[in-house]
Amino acid sequence: MPELPEVETTLRGIRPRLEGRRIDRLLVREPRLRQPIPPETAALVAGQTVGSLSRRSKYLLIGLDRGSLILHLGMSGSLRVVDAESPPKRHDHVDLALSDGHCLRFHDPRRFGLLLWSEDSPELAGLRHPLLSRLGPEPLDAAFDGGHLYRLSRQRRVAVKSFLMDAAVVVGIGNIYANESLFLARIHPARACHRIGLDRYGRLVEVVRAVLQASITQGGTTLRDFVKDDGNPGYFAQSLRVYGRAGEPCVQCGTPLRQQRIGQRSSFYCPRCQH
DNA sequence: AGCTCAACCTGCTGGC
């Protein structure tokens, strides 16, 4: 479920429900996530008040009085604010119980998610935490531009799609939006990243921004009331131009779209429009 | 240093 737009939408949705609330307790039903939740986390967090919520890459940072909670939704994770008394469903692994009778409930069937405590503020954790310190720029920040991609790609030979999905290069571009952006930029996903010029990278950056921005708006529509329900995965698929559409005609030229595995991930492209 | 691959999990779909 979560690509960057959904993480951003989740952030915007839960922010007003959490900021300023005290955490009564952290209930861990299932600690076995991508990294196990350390047993002492619950005791450390209880009684602290939520300051601010922010996002770095696809990590959500919950600022508390004496540190931060770092939360990642992995491949299948989602967050909802529910009544603290409402019965948990299968795969509801963690509750962050708030002083107002609600709780932030973390649901994650595949358990690729992550919940860690750091004694650093969200700002410091973003700079120093091992999971965050080596991340590239945010795709919507000015630091992400054509020159950035051009410079980093000169010594590398990987396919541009793998390059674009490398979090050390730029964060937050998952498989769906890598495919969509390369289609709109007319770049073949398997093209070696060092064989793309500055101007094409400039175009690619513009397109990435536009796609993410648009889907944040859409994600908002789709998931706006995720507090009540989990959102609607089918809705997204409608606006996708190539992802999941192997064999269907290209919206530009009608040529059947192709599918190919690049860097272990399914890739979709138009063999005529993209080079 | 850069690249590829396996691994962490459950759930769903499509073929037989």
Next chain:
DNA sequence: TGCCAGCAGGTTGAGC
């Protein structure tokens, strides 16, 4: 209907 293979929106870390 049931079984099984294959695939899924992410990320890390080992080994070449």
